[in-house]
Amino acid sequence: MTIARAAAAAGAAADLEQVVRAAEKGALRMPIAGIVPLGEAIPALTDFELRSGPRRGKLIITT
Known part of the structure; x- marks a missing residue:
């Protein structure tokens, strides 16, 4: 895995964690x-x- 790909994966994981926290709080609206x-x-x-x-x-x- 390249450094750029590893950095992108880490950023995506952080984004996903934010989405999960928002969903747990009921803050997401569809x-x-x-x-x-x-x-x-x-x-x-x-x-x-x-x-x-x-x-x-x-x-x-x-x-």
Whole structure:
């Protein structure tokens, strides 16, 4: 492993630790744009991708 790769891995580990601590505190928020059943996933994903402007949130597909 090169020094640069080792440094990048160490930085990634530190970033991951910050994410884990934030998750443990309940500080992470994931906006949800919509919830659709699996049978409606393709039209919903198409609509989601074709929306103009910034996408806000994730599309949740249920079974």
